[in-house]
Amino acid sequence: MQQDDFDLGAEVARLRADNPRIGAIASFVGLVRDLNDGSAVSGLTLEHYPGMTEKALAGIVAEAEARWQVLGCTVVHRVGALQPLDQIVLVIVASGHRGDAFAACEFIMDYLKTRAPFWKKEATSTGERWVEARESDDAAASRWSSQKPGKQPV
Amino acid sequence: MKLLYLASLRESLGRATEEVAPPGSVNNVGALVDWLRSRGEPWSVELAAARRWRVAVNHEIAEPATVVKPGDEIAFFPPVTGG
Numbered sequence: 736m737q738q739d740d741f742d743l744g745a746e747v748a749r750l751r752a753d754n755p756r757i758g759a760i761a762s763f764v765g766l767v768r769d770l771n772d773g774s775a776v777s778g779l780t781l782e783h784y785p786g787m788t789e790k791a792l793a794g795i796v797a798e799a800e801a802r803w804q805v806l807g808c809t810v811v812h813r814v815g816a817l818q819p820l821d822q823i824v825l826v827i828v829a830s831g832h833r834g835d836a837f838a839a840c841e842f843i844m845d846y847l848k849t850r851a852p853f854w855k856k857e858a859t860s861t862g863e864r865w866v867e868a869r870e871s872d873d874a875a876a877s878r879w880s881s882q883k884p885g886k887q888p889v
Numbered sequence: 890m891k892l893l894y895l896a897s898l899r900e901s902l903g904r905a906t907e908e909v910a911p912p913g914s915v916n917n918v919g920a921l922v923d924w925l926r927s928r929g930e931p932w933s934v935e936l937a938a939a940r941r942w943r944v945a946v947n948h949e950i951a952e953p954a955t956v957v958k959p960g961d962e963i964a965f966f967p968p969v970t971g972g
Contacts, residue, residue: 765972781971782896784964787948812971824972844972852945853971854896865897868941868968 736788738815741825750807750829757806761836762827763844769819771866774859779866781814781823784852788812795846799828802842803835810843812853842879849876890921890959895966898942901935910959918944919953921963941968 743764751757769776796808807829817823826843830836847853855866892909894902911924922944925932936942944951945964957963 783971784893784895784945784948784966786962787945787964790948848972849969850950851971852895852966852969854967855970856896865967866970868970 736783736785736812736814738813740813740822741811743825743827746809746811746825746827750809750827754806754829756831757829758831759833759836760827760829761833761840762825763840764822765824765844767817767819767821767823771857774857774861776819776857776859778816778818778858780816780856780858781812782854782856783812783814787852791851792847795843795850798846799839799843803839804830804832805835805839806830808839808843810847812847812851814853845872845876845879848872890957890961890963892925893962893964895964897967898935898965902931915957917953917957918946918951918955918963921957922953936965942966943968 743762747760747762751760767776767779792810792812796810799805799808805828807827809825809827811825813821813823824844824847826840826847828836828840828843830839849872857864857866890909890911892907894905899905911921915921915924922936926936943966944955945966946955946957947962951963
């Protein structure tokens with residue numbers, strides 16, 4: 736968790752440095768949009784639960800490591816006041832091959848969105864409002880539970 | 890035990906934290922919620938069964954049967970919306 740912005744290129748370089756076993760890196764960057772649920776959004780504030788957030792993210796990454804070959808992983812989530820165009824969240828997964836990297840990266844984001852204690856409050860033209868949780872996010876996370884854990888061949 | 894209210898629940902309950910000492914029979918999350926509701930509004934309204942909220946005990950997601958004891962940190966919050 737950090738208030739400051741992050742640099743995708745610098746984080747990827749750090750993750751892959753000196754590890755010639757890494758053959759694939761998948762990354763995801765989430766951004767602040769200026770529109771949500773039909774209203775113009777001028778900014779948002781991200782709150783989290785210090786103490787639990789770190790534990791929840793570590794648990795999600797550990798679960799990804801149990802399911803896929805993960806040679807390195809970086810998760811950065813910003814908190815505090817953000818504006819449209821700002822970066823919010825970064826997930827990078829390094830693996831031997833692309834299949835594990837893509838899957839683990841998507842899994843971590845799906846679980847982060849439904850299990851990590853972050854909350855968004857949007858500023859709109861009609862005032863501030865807490866963002867409501869989406870059922871589509873629950874559905875995205877639950878589809879992983881029907882898949883058996885287990886590493887694919889390297 | 891220390892109670893924390895986060896995000897929209899902090900605002901609707903009008904406080905971020907409180908220290909409580911419920912009777913000894915309040916030994917799990919379900920009993921704690923019943924006890925909090927018995928204090929009346931705003932808890933009876935904001936922690937009503939129909940509302941969507943979550944509980945964590947000592948930073949782990951909890952269920953009604955999760956044990957609570959003096960010294961625990963118990964957090965109440967709405968469904969998460971990060972990412």
